Amino acid sequence: MIVRPDYLEIRGLTVTFDGFVAVDHVDLTVFQQDLRFLIGPNGAGKTTIIDALTGLVPATGYARYGATDLLGRKPHQIARLGIGRTFQTASVFTELTVLQNLDIAAGAGRSPLSLLRARRGVPPQVAEALETIGLSRASGQLAGSLSHGQKQWLEIGMLLVQNAKVMLLDEPVAGMSADEREQTGALLKSIATDRTVIIVEHDMDFLRAWADSVTVLHGGKVLSEGSVADVQADPKVQEVYLGSGHTAQVPAQAAEPVAHDAGPSTGEQHVLVTEGIR
Numbered sequence: 179m180i181v182r183p184d185y186l187e188i189r190g191l192t193v194t195f196d197g198f199v200a201v202d203h204v205d206l207t208v209f210q211q212d213l214r215f216l217i218g219p220n221g222a223g224k225t226t227i228i229d230a231l232t233g234l235v236p237a238t239g240y241a242r243y244g245a246t247d248l249l250g251r252k253p254h255q256i257a258r259l260g261i262g263r264t265f266q267t268a269s270v271f272t273e274l275t276v277l278q279n280l281d282i283a284a285g286a287g288r289s290p291l292s293l294l295r296a297r298r299g300v301p302p303q304v305a306e307a308l309e310t311i312g313l314s315r316a317s318g319q320l321a322g323s324l325s326h327g328q329k330q331w332l333e334i335g336m337l338l339v340q341n342a343k344v345m346l347l348d349e350p351v352a353g354m355s356a357d358e359r360e361q362t363g364a365l366l367k368s369i370a371t372d373r374t375v376i377i378v379e380h381d382m383d384f385l386r387a388w389a390d391s392v393t394v395l396h397g398g399k400v401l402s403e404g405s406v407a408d409v410q411a412d413p414k415v416q417e418v419y420l421g422s423g424h425t426a427q428v429p430a431q432a433a434e435p436v437a438h439d440a441g442p443s444t445g446e447q448h449v450l451v452t453e454g455i456r
């Protein structure tokens with residue numbers, strides 16, 4: 179792998195909410211081509227890290243992409259620097275077509291009214307994004323009529339046409355069918371060839387199938403980092419996921435996270451969690 183200078187480097191990232199330290203001196207380095215998964219129990223600080231990197235919450239420390247500092251900037255400035263994110267719930271314009279959604283994301287130098295008008299030809303970067311996300315044939319379809327998975331792909335396409343070089347994806351496969359998960363894995367792998375991609379995910383099967391590397395968070399701190407095999411073998415990770423039999427939080431199969439206050443785990447949950455990390 180050729181290491182290029184434009185990679186994401188985070189040092190001592192800290193986010194505090196009214197005295198509560200949600201992210202606690204996190205160090206993270208992610209290179210292009212390294213499909214990095216960020217995992218951890220509910221409340222570990224995963225989404226807050228993405229929020230801090232995209233200017234939604236104030237943070238201290240240091241976060242740099244290439245030569246550019248990210249902290250202390252407004253969300254739109256960070257987006258313009260090529261740092262893109264998705265949310266747990268896809269935010270597409272449901273009343274507009276797939277193509278119109280991509281057009282708006284691309285800006286394309288057109289007025290809002292002209293974006294809504296039919297027009298000849300599709301800008302090359304939009305056509306390329308349509309192809310990459312597998313929605314070329316659905317380009318005229320209303321985004322609201324897409325499947326859950328297709329909406330997530332459209333959102334990724336909207337980042338592609340904005341030339342996002344860093345993509346921070348929050349639970350991209352939650353609620354997807356098995357087929358959609360498979361297609362999403364292949365999509366993420368392909369976009370990570372020349373981008374820095376971080377995926378927050380609870381789905382351990384998906385992680386095992388697609389992660390190049392994993393960072394495990396717990397209580398706002400980095401607990402473990404390495405390959406899937408490395409983190410699975412780490413006793414600290416096993417302790418967090420398996421706990422004393424009362425702290426089970428990450429299901430093996432379910433796409434949705436289990437609530438933090440789900441109460442003592444049952445024997446069945448415990449088996450699921452054991453399968454989840456092994």
Ligand SMILES: Nc1ncnc2c1ncn2[C@@H]1O[C@H](COP(=O)(O)OP(=O)(O)OP(=O)(O)O)[C@@H](O)[C@H]1O
Nearest residue numbers: 195198200218219220221222223224225226227435
């Ligand atoms: N705006 C906020 N104000 C106060 N506390 C917050 C805020 N946002 C997050 N937190 C707290 O920070 C901690 C980390 O939350 P975060 O959403 O980052 O966790 P997470 O690892 O993404 O969890 P999940 O897997 O459940 O999404 C939690 O204790 C949460 O309650």
